Amino acid sequence: MTTEAATVTIVGGGVHGVHLATRLLDTGIVEHSELRIIDPNGLLGGFRQKCRQCGIRELRSPLVHHVSSDPFCLRDFARARGREDELIASDIGAERPTVSLFFDHADWVCDQYGLESVHMDAAATTLVDNGEYVDVVTTAGQFTTEWCLLAIGNGTAYSYPKWARELSATAPVIHVWEPGFDLESIGETAAVGIVGGGITAGQLATALAQPGRTVTLFARSPFRVESLEASTDWMHFSGVVDDLHDLPPASRARARTVADARYDGTIPPHVFRRLRRALDRESLTLEQTEITVATEAGGTVVITCRDGTAKCLDTIICATGFDSPYEGSLFRRLRSESSLQTGYRGAPVLDDESLQWVREDGTRSRVVVSGVAAQHVLGPFARNIIGARRAGDRIVETLEGELAATTRESVRV
Numbered sequence: 001m002t003t004e005a006a007t008v009t010i011v012g013g014g015v016h017g018v019h020l021a022t023r024l025l026d027t028g029i030v031e032h033s034e035l036r037i038i039d040p041n042g043l044l045g046g047f048r049q050k051c052r053q054c055g056i057r058e059l060r061s062p063l064v065h066h067v068s069s070d071p072f073c074l075r076d077f078a079r080a081r082g083r084e085d086e087l088i089a090s091d092i093g094a095e096r097p098t099v100s101l102f103f104d105h106a107d108w109v110c111d112q113y114g115l116e117s118v119h120m121d122a123a124a125t126t127l128v129d130n131g132e133y134v135d136v137v138t139t140a141g142q143f144t145t146e147w148c149l150l151a152i153g154n155g156t157a158y159s160y161p162k163w164a165r166e167l168s169a170t171a172p173v174i175h176v177w178e179p180g181f182d183l184e185s186i187g188e189t190a191a192v193g194i195v196g197g198g199i200t201a202g203q204l205a206t207a208l209a210q211p212g213r214t215v216t217l218f219a220r221s222p223f224r225v226e227s228l229e230a231s232t233d234w235m236h237f238s239g240v241v242d243d244l245h246d247l248p249p250a251s252r253a254r255a256r257t258v259a260d261a262r263y264d265g266t267i268p269p270h271v272f273r274r275l276r277r278a279l280d281r282e283s284l285t286l287e288q289t290e291i292t293v294a295t296e297a298g299g300t301v302v303i304t305c306r307d308g309t310a311k312c313l314d315t316i317i318c319a320t321g322f323d324s325p326y327e328g329s330l331f332r333r334l335r336s337e338s339s340l341q342t343g344y345r346g347a348p349v350l351d352d353e354s355l356q357w358v359r360e361d362g363t364r365s366r367v368v369v370s371g372v373a374a375q376h377v378l379g380p381f382a383r384n385i386i387g388a389r390r391a392g393d394r395i396v397e398t399l400e401g402e403l404a405a406t407t408r409e410s411v412r413v
Helices: 015-027 045-051 073-080 100-112 199-208 239-244 253-259 269-280 330-338 373-376 387-413
Strands: 006-011 035-038 124-127 132-138 143-152 172-174 190-196 214-217 285-287 291-297 300-305 312-315 315-318 356-358 362-368
Touching: 006 015, 006 132, 015 035, 015 100, 015 387, 045 100, 073 100, 073 300, 124 330, 124 362, 143 312, 143 387, 172 214, 190 300, 190 312, 199 214, 199 269, 239 373, 253 373, 300 315, 373 387
Parallel strands: 006 035, 006 143, 143 362, 172 315, 190 214, 190 315, 214 285
Antiparallel strands: 124 132, 132 143, 291 300, 300 312, 356 362
């Protein structure tokens, strides 16, 4: 992997980072020698691990949402290999891919574009905005780039219940997204508690439910069933996005609008049906209550619930989502050490058209943001695969114009 200066460096090799790379290469904005992708987990490694950790069988999103530029590439990939049976019917009409099909297609796309050759196995620790270029400081050294695309997710900002945070580090309580969690490590006869009432908790509970194992799902509220994470108005970029942009950038009003629009804590119909079957078979128990106290006891956890019931569990898995996406170490350092402007709860102030991070003086930097941190511009689907595609539209248009202008200036000189 070359360490020479790059034209574009993408921090994050997940769905967003890979999709942005394919878009840039497709349009000819950069050549392979001018592109770098930095991620310590490899290409799509973080997303692949999360799917394994909660036992996802098929995706919630439709088959046109994937890493390739061509919306129908995954469908054609499945047809060419006789894998149409891995395109699952959904309640909203569009078929959904199995996890296996999605990642086989994604790996194929990465091979077609030669993305492994531009990937660097490192973690970005901070960025230095130098006006006409950006220094990317990583665990493998410091590198210079003309443009830096931040395509990172929530990082390690896991949300734990208060009672879980009060336990010692040795207590058998873990968050489903912690790197150390392994679905296969749960004992076949273990008494397992799962905390949460959304899609991740539902997928995890049904994946663990099996004869001999006692699985209890603690969901304090009734289940809410929704096919998607928000209204399709946000997916197709109707007037709701224009209304969002009428509010001050990175403001509390924008944050509230996005939060209200997103169906957090919901379960799609296919997961809910699977959950109901497990409950009917009594391979899974539902407790509609909230854990209030937990005590470590000889390698187990004794819990007391709000309704007065108590249980002794071998392990508790929290499927309780994430805290603020702006509290990762990289965003915290940029808030304290750079001139990049932030707003409500540390959200980056982004230009609505280009997704460029705006400096304190109001000028646009060469740091561009995709993913959940762009939700104040792209809305509630920003973190999803469709969010990567929408970000790609803006970023490609921006870089085409900016790099073309740079080329014209170089020719004049």
